Amino acid sequence: MKVLVTGGAGYIGSHTCLELLRQGHDIVVADSLYNAKPEALKRIRELSKRDFQFYEIDIRNEAELERVFAEHAFDCVIHFAGLKAVGESVGLPLKYYDNNVGSTITLCRVMKNNKVKRIIFSSSATVYRPGVLMPVDETAELGCSSPYGWTKFMCEQILRDVVTAYPDWSVVLLRYFNPIGADPSGRIGEDPTGIPNNLLPFVTQTALGRHDKLQIFGNDYATHDGTGVRDYIHVADLADGHVAALQFVMNHKGCEAINLGTGIGYSVLDIVNTFEEVNKVKVPYVISPRRPGDVDAVYAKPDKAKKLLGWEAKRTLDDMCRDSWHWQSNNPQGYQEG
Ligand code: NAD
Ligand code: UD1
Numbered sequence: 001m002k003v004l005v006t007g008g009a010g011y012i013g014s015h016t017c018l019e020l021l022r023q024g025h026d027i028v029v030a031d032s033l034y035n036a037k038p039e040a041l042k043r044i045r046e047l048s049k050r051d052f053q054f055y056e057i058d059i060r061n062e063a064e065l066e067r068v069f070a071e072h073a074f075d076c077v078i079h080f081a082g083l084k085a086v087g088e089s090v091g092l093p094l095k096y097y098d099n100n101v102g103s104t105i106t107l108c109r110v111m112k113n114n115k116v117k118r119i120i121f122s123s124s125a126t127v128y129r130p131g132v133l134m135p136v137d138e139t140a141e142l143g144c145s146s147p148y149g150w151t152k153f154m155c156e157q158i159l160r161d162v163v164t165a166y167p168d169w170s171v172v173l174l175r176y177f178n179p180i181g182a183d184p185s186g187r188i189g190e191d192p193t194g195i196p197n198n199l200l201p202f203v204t205q206t207a208l209g210r211h212d213k214l215q216i217f218g219n220d221y222a223t224h225d226g227t228g229v230r231d232y233i234h235v236a237d238l239a240d241g242h243v244a245a246l247q248f249v250m251n252h253k254g255c256e257a258i259n260l261g262t263g264i265g266y267s268v269l270d271i272v273n274t275f276e277e278v279n280k281v282k283v284p285y286v287i288s289p290r291r292p293g294d295v296d297a298v299y300a301k302p303d304k305a306k307k308l309l310g311w312e313a314k315r316t317l318d319d320m321c322r323d324s325w326h327w328q329s330n331n332p333q334g335y336q337e338g
Pocket of ligand 1: 030
């Protein structure tokens with residue numbers, strides 16, 4: 001298949017590009033490099049031993065996106081491009097709605113003009129209403145607690161409406177849980193700018209000595225050890241999930257929302273303990289107050305992905321912790337040193 005990957009230079013996009021190339025698909029990447037480095041693309045080429053075309057464009061620029069579609073006949077689009085900092089979205093809602101919703105509308109319009117009818121969209125577990133019962137399946141009530149979350153909710157709705165209007169389209173909304181880990185080569189991985197908000201980058205940077213201590217946000221949650229529980233999923237499993245979704249959209253029409261999670265919830269302390277044990281490094285921590293907006297536990301019911309896509313997560317928490325550390329310890333400054 002020939003696939004346009006928007007946001008393909010980013011964390012999840014780069015791992016998915018690598019797997020698509022390994023599986024023999026052809027890709028074209030469109031990324032503004034707003035939150036990514038060209039070095040990631042160089043390393044995808046190096047690992048896959050394959051080449052592909054890259055367009056450094058903002059996909060909201062319709063004329064430039066039309067040019068990409070004029071130059072290639074795509075079977076499908078995998079749409080990762082988006083801004084993802086939940087906290088930032090609260091202060092800058094217009095930036096988030098403009099980028100995430102605007103880019104999705106422009107992309108669909110250009111797809112329509114060029115008769116490309118298949119799209120796999122990066123959604124998030126954050127579209128589930130806080131407080132829904134766990135494990136959460138795709139029929140659970142939706143509702144968000146941040147502008148970022150609402151952008152995902154709105155893009156999902158736009159894509160559902162597109163399928164209603166054009167029933168020959170095929171759309172998969174992939175709702176990721178908490179992606180962590182990196183390709184086992186240690187050559188590509190997550191490279192956040194500034195102080196990371198998410199747990200794993202903070203853990204790896206603390207193990208490197210870049211922060212004195214990890215703050216564990218609350219130990220009085222209703223969980224097995226009091227710390228927050230999440231469904232961490234290896235980014236390489238997510239990449240496999242996209243390849244499976246690509247097969248699915250080639251053979252189905254309509255719109256499906258599908259969880260990509262493991263179905264297993266691990267606590268913050270589970271993560272810290274496993275990380276220390278597997279990597280033989282110390283992660284000093286302190287218990288701090290709860291982070292506003294956090295909930296006790298979020299984990300998926302992953303059955304629909306198995307049923308529709310024939311996909312399930314394979315990598316263990318040990319794999320996730322080992323590969324995260326392998327990437328970070330080999331690239332202490334991320335892609336900067338590349
Ligand atoms: P990322 O920031 O590493 O990758 C996103 C990429 O999109 C970046 O390379 C960025 O430069 C690019 N981009 C952003 N806006 C663009 C635009 N208008 N035009 C062209 N390129 C643009 O993020 P990621 O972690 O790889 O996430 C990929 C997608 O998955 C995002 O849509 C994100 O919201 C979603 N998601 C991520 C997580 C997570 O925890 N990482 C969880 C759920 C959903
Ligand atoms: C975050 C996003 C969510 C997104 C998800 C997956 C927020 C509010 N939510 O969720 O929209 O879908 O990532 O990428 O940002 N923790 C600490 N110390 C830290 C960092 C985190 O104890 O320094 C704890 C948190 O309290 C939580 C767990 O670790 O219990 C995971 O946190 P994080 O990695 O930020 O992910 P989520 O909060 O699940």
